Amino acid sequence: MDPKINEINGYLVSIFNDVLMIEERTLQTSQFKDVSIKEMHTIDAIGMYQEHTTSEVAKKLGITVGTLTVSVNNLVRKGYVNRVRSEKDRRVVKLALTKKGRLLYRLHDKFHRDMVRETLTEMSEEEAEVLMKGLLNLHSFLERTKEQLPE
C-alpha cells in the first residue's frame, strides 16, 4: 500500500506546483503581463456571473478583507475590476469584473478546462467516474479536516 501512497502523493504535489507555474508563465507571456497569479485568482473569485461583496470574496480566497482591499485597489487601477457601493447598504462594496476582466477570466477558465479535458482523453466513462470519485474522497477528507482545525 505504501508505495501507492507515495506515488499518488508525488503526483499531487507535482501537479500542484506545475499548475501554479504554468499559470504564472502563461500570464506573463500573454497580453495580461500586469496580472500576477494571485491577482488572477482574485479575478476568478470575483467571478463572471454575480456581484460579490468584498467580505464574500475575501472569505472565498481565505485572506483578510484588508488584504483584498489593497489588491482590488491595484486591479481597479489596472482596469480589471469595478467597485460599486451598494444602494441598499452604503457600507457594502460590490465587486464586479470589467470587460477586460471578463476576457481574462474566460482565458484562465479555458486553461483549466483544457487541462481537465486533456486528462480525460483516453479514459473511458467508467475510469472518469472513478477519477471523480477519488477526487471527491480527497475533497471530503479535506473539508472534514478544515472543520476540525483549531479556531
Added chain:
Amino acid sequence: MDPKINEINGYLVSIFNDVLMIEERTLQTSQFKDVSIKEMHTIDAIGMYQEHTTSEVAKKLGITVGTLTVSVNNLVRKGYVNRVRSEKDRRVVKLALTKKGRLLYRLHDKFHRDMVRETLTEMSEEEAEVLMKGLLNLHSFLERTKEQLPE
C-alpha cells in the same frame, strides 16, 4: 462531457486551496509557528536524503536563486537549514536540513501521506489504480505543457 469537466475542475481547484490552507493553519498552531508555508515547501525541496545546491533547489521550487538565498538566510537564522560551501567547487553552496529541519520535514510528509491514505480508504485496488492513472495523465499533460512554454 462538459459537466464532468466542470466538476473535476472544481474539485481540483478546491483541493488545491484546501491543502494550502490546512497546511498553513496546521503549521501556525504547531510548535513550528515561525515557519511559513513557503518556507515549509523550501524545507521540503531541500529534502532529507541528499545534499542539494542552491541552484538545484531554486529550480525545483521554480523561483530565482536570489529569492532562495533570502529565504535560506531566514531558515538558517531560525535553525532549520545548514549552508555548507562545497570543497570541490568553492562557488557552490550545499543546503541541508538540521535536526529540527528534519523533524519538521517528517511532520509535513506525514500530513501528506495521511491525506492520501484517507483518500484511498473505501476504494478498491482497481479504483486506486484508476485514480492513479488519472493523476498520471494529468501530470503528463502538465509536463508536456511546461516544455512547450515560451523561454
Added chain:
DNA sequence: GTCAAATAGTTTGATAATCAAACGATATCG
C-alpha cells in the same frame, strides 16, 4: 428617536516573497 454596539470596508505599519540586475568569488578554457 437617539445613542451604543455591530458591521463593512479602508488605511497603515510591519514583514515575507518575489524578480531583475548588479556584483563578487571562483572555475574553466583557449
Added chain:
DNA sequence: CGATATCGTTTGATTATCAAACTATTTGAC
C-alpha cells in the same frame, strides 16, 4: 594568463499578507 562562464549574494522595487486602528453606516435597545 586572461577572458568568459558559473554560482551565489545583495539590492531596490513591487506585491502579498496580517493585525490593528480608523471611518462610515446600520441596527437594536431603551
